[in-house]
Amino acid sequence: MANAKKSTGGRSISRARKSKPGLTMFLKANFKTLATKGVRGVKLKTPGAAKKSVGLLIKRYGEAFEKSNRAGRVHSFLVNVDPDGCAVATPIEQSGTAARGVAQTRTADTRNAGLEAALAAARERGRVRAAEILSGEDMLSADELANLLHTTRVTINAKRQNGQLVGLDGAKRGFRFPVWQLDRDGKPYPELPGLRERLGGPWAVFRFLVQPHDELDGLTGREALELGRGEAVLAAAESVGRGDFR
Incomplete structure (x- = not known):
């Protein structure tokens, strides 16, 4: 052809x-x-x-x-x-399914954008709150804590790494150490390594110590340690670490 x-x-x-x-x-x-x-x-x-x-x-x-x-x-x-x-x-445009698909996509995009904005705002609030905590008068630098304990900065950092001291990472300010983690004799509470083991990172230990707990009769972890209730503090931390909520 x-x-x-x-x-x-x-x-x-x-x-x-x-x-x-x-x-x-x-x-x-x-x-x-x-x-x-x-x-x-x-x-x-x-x-x-x-x-x-x-x-x-x-x-x-x-x-x-x-x-x-x-x-x-x-x-x-x-x-x-x-x-x-x-x-x-x-x-x-006259297909209901297509129109619904477009509407659903736009709705999902809006929701995702809203979620991202909310998460970003939460992260920013967290950074602001952390900065406020780390700039408190009860927070010491590694050098300041070393002078207080009559030791060296190297020793302080070693104790921080093995959980014997609570050291919070302040990024620009370096690690900061709550002075109230020392007992009446000026030594770190012996329960601190156990708290680190049960709760994880230093910020988790810090939150546990400053928040009240029903298991401790409404006392904070720090207050219970000051009263000599170390075993009760570790038991409460065990419960928190397991996620036991009542």
Whole structure:
């Protein structure tokens, strides 16, 4: 079979080729012509019943192009074609499922943005609160605590690392040490390593020591240590570490 190819209107025309029974179409227009003139700017050669459907598809394309150009965004339509070549074209905007999908996506994006903003605000409040705690008068630097205990900075850092001292990382200010973790004899409470083991990091130990607990009759961990209730303090920390809430 001979193939033909020619050009009209500055646009190449596709070759006519027939392989299986179905739809064969000659387009003598470029896409801009479709948008402006619709079907009138196109010559069609189709099997009888399909000709109307092809015209409809080209018309829908022109409408989609015009709306997309006017709105400055993508405009889509859905095409369903049966074996006889008959087609139905439906703008996506008229599809309830698609509309709901877009709405759900926008809602999810809004929720995610709100969550991120809330988390960012919480982190900022945490940083501000930590800075307030670390700048308190009861917080000592490693050098200050070393002088108080008549030891060296190296020893203080070693005790911090093994949990014998509570040292809070202050980033710009370095590690800070609550002075009240020392007992009446000026020594670190012996329960501190046990608290570190049960609760984890130094900030968790710090929070436990400054917060009241039902297991300690409403006392804070620090107050209970000052009263000599070390075993009760460790038991309460064990409960907190397991996540026992009442």
